[in-house]
Amino acid sequence: xxxxxxxxxxxxVGGELTRLLSQHDKVEIxxxxxxxxASMEYSRIYPNLKNIVEEKCISIxxxxxxxxxxxxxxxxxxxxxxxxxxxxxxxxxxxxDLSADFRLKDGAIYEKWYGVDHGATEELKKAVYGLSxxxxxxxxxxxxxxxxxxxxxxxxxxLYPLLKEGIIKTKGIIIDSKSGVSGAGxxxxxxxxxxQCNENLRAYGIGVHRHIPEIEQExxxxxxxxxxxxxxxxxxxMTRGILSTIYISNDKKxxxxxxxxxxxxxxGAQPFVRFLGEEEYPQTKAVYGxxxxxxxxxxxxxxxxxxIVSAIDNLVKGAAGQxxxxxxxxxxxxxxxxxxxxxxxx
Ligand SMILES: NC(=O)C1=CN([C@@H]2O[C@H](COP(=O)(O)OP(=O)(O)OC[C@H]3O[C@@H](n4cnc5c(N)ncnc54)[C@H](OP(=O)(O)O)[C@@H]3O)[C@@H](O)[C@H]2O)C=CC1
Ligand SMILES: CC(=O)N[C@@H](CCC(=O)OP(=O)(O)O)C(=O)O
Numbered sequence: 211x212x213x214x215x216x217x218x219x220x221x222x223v224g225g226e227l228t229r230l231l232s233q234h235d236k237v238e239i240x241x242x243x244x245x246x247x248a249s250m251e252y253s254r255i256y257p258n259l260k261n262i263v264e265e266k267c268i269s270i271x272x273x274x275x276x277x278x279x280x281x282x283x284x285x286x287x288x289x290x291x292x293x294x295x296x297x298x299x300x301x302x303x304x305x306x307d308l309s310a311d312f313r314l315k316d317g318a319i320y321e322k323w324y325g326v327d328h329g330a331t332e333e334l335k336k337a338v339y340g341l342s343x344x345x346x347x348x349x350x351x352x353x354x355x356x357x358x359x360x361x362x363x364x365x366x367x368x369l370y371p372l373l374k375e376g377i378i379k380t381k382g383i384i385i386d387s388k389s390g391v392s393g394a395g396x397x398x399x400x401x402x403x404x405x406q407c408n409e410n411l412r413a414y415g416i417g418v419h420r421h422i423p424e425i426e427q428e429x430x431x432x433x434x435x436x437x438x439x440x441x442x443x444x445x446x447x448m449t450r451g452i453l454s455t456i457y458i459s460n461d462k463k464x465x466x467x468x469x470x471x472x473x474x475x476x477x478g479a480q481p482f483v484r485f486l487g488e489e490e491y492p493q494t495k496a497v498y499g500x501x502x503x504x505x506x507x508x509x510x511x512x513x514x515x516x517x518i519v520s521a522i523d524n525l526v527k528g529a530a531g532q533x534x535x536x537x538x539x540x541x542x543x544x545x546x547x548x549x550x551x552x553x554x555x556x
Pocket of ligand 1: 243245246285287290392528
């Protein structure tokens, strides 16, 4: 049994971490930190957890509360967890940060894309990028895991194996992703008002979205050469889910059976990546509330394009579920412990 604490526990990602951890047999939640709701019962904020999570929120004292836990989850907006991460590492404990602060290996690239200084570049060197199925061994040995972004998770699980095995081109990759509104977090904003999201679909951040350097960093590692991508995210009128559709011209003449073989060798023994083949296409409802990532592939001989589609739940595989999966790796628990829920349907 390990003790964990969550800071930023009242955000959507914190809420999802609490839901998943409340069902994990090897975990005891020590504290649920909140600035805004200190002393309030947690289930007043997350009514789905009534009679399941009895704790009240507290505003933690870093020095005292960090001594209680084996692992800290940081689910704060970017730029806010660096001091906490430094303290946890100094105390020799483990931490999983769900923000973008430790994902980019180069602090200068973080500063360019996020527009804020990086205050923990030494700690950055210790961070392991937490894409569970790809960096499994490094994550198991890590003290600091940088949990991937939601869009990057859906994209990298699809593309990393194919680039690593050299079966697709590194140039001209086009990615079109659609996200549910919970991807924007719980803080209200004009752009996320119901009347403006419902029955609406819109692109945003074309060529400037903050996940571009993260996607390119990891695809370049896979390909061992610089990879650039055309990435367009869209806000879709749904609560959860990301559907990514990726287009690459099939100039290397990849055959379906070779692609299937590569996915099978990377994910055949992994519980959460389901390869659907070339006849079935992933859909967000089929992974809703779960840690699954569904992937499908179509080779279009008429246009000479390879089209890859992937679906995840942004709050689970795209955030809290992948973090719990990483915790399982770090503490040598079964990889699917606490994550075995089947998706709801319809
Ligand atoms: N939403 C998603 O799908 C995903 C989110 N992420 C990342 O996870 C992290 C948390 O995201 P999410 O839960 O969606 O965000 P939310 O905005 O829903 O929650 C963040 C929480 O952080 C706390 N907080 C503490 N200090 C501040 C501050 N100065 N400003 C704002 N909030 C503060 C707030 O709780 P309180 O006031 O109670 O302390 C708030 O509830 C972010 O870094 C996000 O980018 C990663 C992958 C997917
Ligand atoms: C729909 C929506 O707004 N999505 C968010 C996803 C951000 C996120 O969660 O990513 P980080 O963890 O890297 O901050 C966005 O596009 O900014």
